[in-house]
Amino acid sequence: MQRESMEYDVVIVGAGPSGLSTAIKLKQLATDNKSEISICVVEKGSEVGAHILSGNVIDPKALNELIPDWEEKGAPLKTKVNKDSVRYLLTESITISAPLMFVPTFKNHGNYIISLGNLCRWLAEYAESLEIDIFAGFPASELIFEDDKVTGVLTGDMGIDSKGEKKPGYEPGIELKAKFTVLAEGCRGHLGKQIISKYKLDEGKDPQHYGIGFKEVWDLKSDLHEEGLVIHTLGWPAKGTVSGSYFYHGENNQAFIGYVVPLDYKNPHLSPYDEFQQWKHQASIGKYLEGGKRVAYGARALIKGGFQSLPKMNFPGGLLIGDNAGTLNFPRIKGTHTAMKSGILAAETIFDSFQNKDSGLEEYEDRFTSSWINSELHKARNWNPFLHKFGPYLGVLLAAIDQFIFRGKLPFTLRAQEPDHDCLKKADEMPKTSYPKPDGVISFDILSSVFLSNTNHAEDQPCHLILKDETIPISENLPLYDEPAQRYCPAGVYEVIEEEGIKKFQINAQNCVHCKTCDIKDPAQNIVWITPEGTGGPNYPNM
Numbered sequence: 001m002q003r004e005s006m007e008y009d010v011v012i013v014g015a016g017p018s019g020l021s022t023a024i025k026l027k028q029l030a031t032d033n034k035s036e037i038s039i040c041v042v043e044k045g046s047e048v049g050a051h052i053l054s055g056n057v058i059d060p061k062a063l064n065e066l067i068p069d070w071e072e073k074g075a076p077l078k079t080k081v082n083k084d085s086v087r088y089l090l091t092e093s094i095t096i097s098a099p100l101m102f103v104p105t106f107k108n109h110g111n112y113i114i115s116l117g118n119l120c121r122w123l124a125e126y127a128e129s130l131e132i133d134i135f136a137g138f139p140a141s142e143l144i145f146e147d148d149k150v151t152g153v154l155t156g157d158m159g160i161d162s163k164g165e166k167k168p169g170y171e172p173g174i175e176l177k178a179k180f181t182v183l184a185e186g187c188r189g190h191l192g193k194q195i196i197s198k199y200k201l202d203e204g205k206d207p208q209h210y211g212i213g214f215k216e217v218w219d220l221k222s223d224l225h226e227e228g229l230v231i232h233t234l235g236w237p238a239k240g241t242v243s244g245s246y247f248y249h250g251e252n253n254q255a256f257i258g259y260v261v262p263l264d265y266k267n268p269h270l271s272p273y274d275e276f277q278q279w280k281h282q283a284s285i286g287k288y289l290e291g292g293k294r295v296a297y298g299a300r301a302l303i304k305g306g307f308q309s310l311p312k313m314n315f316p317g318g319l320l321i322g323d324n325a326g327t328l329n330f331p332r333i334k335g336t337h338t339a340m341k342s343g344i345l346a347a348e349t350i351f352d353s354f355q356n357k358d359s360g361l362e363e364y365e366d367r368f369t370s371s372w373i374n375s376e377l378h379k380a381r382n383w384n385p386f387l388h389k390f391g392p393y394l395g396v397l398l399a400a401i402d403q404f405i406f407r408g409k410l411p412f413t414l415r416a417q418e419p420d421h422d423c424l425k426k427a428d429e430m431p432k433t434s435y436p437k438p439d440g441v442i443s444f445d446i447l448s449s450v451f452l453s454n455t456n457h458a459e460d461q462p463c464h465l466i467l468k469d470e471t472i473p474i475s476e477n478l479p480l481y482d483e484p485a486q487r488y489c490p491a492g493v494y495e496v497i498e499e500e501g502i503k504k505f506q507i508n509a510q511n512c513v514h515c516k517t518c519d520i521k522d523p524a525q526n527i528v529w530i531t532p533e534g535t536g537g538p539n540y541p542n543m
Contacts, residue, residue: 004174008133010042010350011152011178013140015043016052017116017336020123020185021066021343027130029351037354039132040176041124044507046138046535048124049117051186052509052515053215053300053543054336055258056116057108057230061372062340067126076118082107083526087284089235095284101250105331105380105403108230113250115542116336125505126361139531143191144175150317152177153191156531161460163441180350180361181318184343186515187303190530192324201311201320207419208326209305209384210519214276214490215258216543217296225253232333233285234396239433241265242392245279246287246333254295255288260302260333263420263488263521264388267430271487273299274435277443281436289442297444297452297542299490301516303331306391307381307417314361315366315488319346329376331403332381341373365457379408383394388416411503422432426521446492450511454539455491457532464532465509465518467494472526473505481523488521513538 010026012019013299030037047052060077064143070077079299086098086106100107124134126144130467138482140158152175187210190527196202231247241262259276279528280286303326307355310327313320321327321342330337387398402410438444457464467473477483478496485494489510512535519529 003172005177006040006174006185007177007352007481008038008177010180010182010186011176012038012041012182014184014186014189014324015041015045015048015134015136016120016184016186016322017123018324018343019182020120020127021062021340022182022321022346023127024123024131024186025066025344025347026351027127029347031130034289034376035354038352039163040178040347041127041132041134042140042153042176043134043136044531045136045532045537046539047136048134049121050136050539051537051539052120053213053298054255055215055248055333056114056336057110057248057334058113058114058119059224059334059337062337062344066344073126074313075334076122077114078114079113081096081111081113081230083230084108085229085231087233089193089250089282090231091236092281093283094283102149106232107129107541113228113230113248113256115256115349117540117543129356130284134454136451137535138174139534140191141531142175143181143194144177148316150181150195150312150315151448152181153436156534158472158533159352160462160533161461163463167460180353181503182317182346183320183324183351183530184322185324187301188519188529189324192320195315195320196311199315200314201313204442206305206415206417207313208303209258209388210263210420211302211304211521212299212488212490212515213258213302214271214273214299215297216258216294217542218255218289218292218294219515220255220288220292221290222253223537224290224292225249225255227251236282237274237275238251238392239270240267240392241270242396243275246284247285252470262304262387263517264418264423266423266515267433268424268481268484269430269433269487271433271435271444273446276436277302278439280442284504286442294444294452296541296543297449298538299513299515301520302337303328303336304384304418306330307377308385308413308541310377312365314364315375319349319361319364321346327377329380331380331399335414338373338376340367340370341496345371345373359517377394381408382410382414385414385416388418389414421521421523421525424484424531425478431440446490450491452511452524453513454541455513457512457536457541461511461533463507465512466528467525468525472524474503475505477522485508485518485522488517490515490517494518503527
């Protein structure tokens with residue numbers, strides 16, 4: 001097939017904080033050294049920020065390095081954190097406050113409550129002012145290889161119907177060729193997943209670990225809003241997991257609230273979405289929402305394996321950066337500053353390679369290891385294994401001792417070698433879980449939530465949720481695990497229906513918010529997430 005081809009020095013996949021930081025820093029270095037480097041950023045969302053979802057309380061450390069005068073240039077960091085509150089929710093009505101001295105990772109002095117989507121939009125505008133090409137609505141669907149080296153990406157075809165036939169408006173994807181390709185897709189990027197497997201970049205590492213994170217944006221009554229207040233909680237209504245929540249009071253009487261469930265949970269009856277909705281009824285949380293209005297909803301997997309799960313990040317022809325590699329600092333619940341720093345390091349490595357006329361990027365690992373990002377992740381290295389091995393009570397206590405007393409300097413490194421998808425127990429071995437019916441005021445059903453995510457996919461296109469074996473959901477997952485996809489999906493994509501007495505597995509792909517949870521948690525590893533047609537998915541306004 002004849003395809004249009006465009007050539008750049010560097011192609012970056014993903015217009016999130018790591019990808020945009022790479023592009024900006026690389027262009028800055030080129031300008032400072034009076035050299036020319038052509039850069040292209042491709043983004044699968046309909047616009048930059050449309051697929052970005054994060055809490056978010058940002059540590060501005062990396063932004064200070066990248067754009068020191070960001071405040072004068074109008075970056076959307078407006079709300080400084082002025083108060084931290086850490087709480088253990090004992091029951092629906094009983095709350096215990098934890099002194100900050102015992103939970104130092106939750107101190108946010110000097111940080112800002114932001115919309116990461118809006119920060120990425122601002123970074124994209126800044127990048128375009130440097131003459132960096134940004135193509136939104138163009139998913140990178142395939143990698144291009146030449147002599148076992150990545151030489152670019154192929155964007156997805158447009159105008160293919162659900163049977164794989166070309167529609168009248170068919171447009172083939174474009175080849176974007178590059179000397180170097182940077183994969184900055186975020187958590188569980190589908191190209192990053194392929195690269196890690198092809199080049200065995202995770203050899204000798206712990207398996208990666210994940211959580212499913214929910215977020216809602218609320219307009220609060222002015223007398224209940226406390227701008228700059230940051231709340232984190234553990235405890236109720238979590239059932240055998242170290243699930244936690246956040247409640248950030250931003251500007252303009254808005255609050256960003258959310259809930260994170262680790263995906264190493266054991267009970268297949270657990271419903272992360274319903275647990276999030278139930279949490280909002282806790283007395284110390286629900287009081288803020290009285291008379292308020294929910295205006296946005298979304299969900300996204302987050303990557304939390306940390307130091308022991310970091311893959312090798314350079315491969316022939318490119319780099320793997322940000323949450324595509326797993327740079328989130330889970331004890332701090334922060335990944336934006338580390339993602340941006342990984343992008344800055346990527347730019348410095350690529351620029352040196354151009355200057356030295358060297359086709360390799362092996363130097364990236366050394367730069368990463370000698371940077372503050374590596375020190376930060378090493379300090380946090382035992383947090384996730386403590387929780388994974390010892391659970392929500394002893395695990396939290398040991399992790400707190402590690403961080404508070406030993407400051408992350410214990411003389412050993414724990415491992416967490418069981419993948420999240422292997423953690424599920426059989427359905428008949430675990431207690432069934434029931435959840436209260438949503439009241440439509442504070443808690444809501446899943447379909448009304450998906451509506452607020454502005455999710456849209458053209459129905460007449462190939463399904464982007466691929467089953468390796470179409471029989472497994474009913475023949476194996478249903479009898480063994482009561483088909484957990486019905487509950488772990490935060491968008492109601494998967495259903496078990498019955499037609500003429502026969503049970504069938506139904507995929508409502510048009511509901512998909514691109515969280516990637518199914519690709520991670522399916523016990524048979526039978527579901528593969530691939531990119532849908534361009535601009536498909538959620539359209540988050542300010543997540």
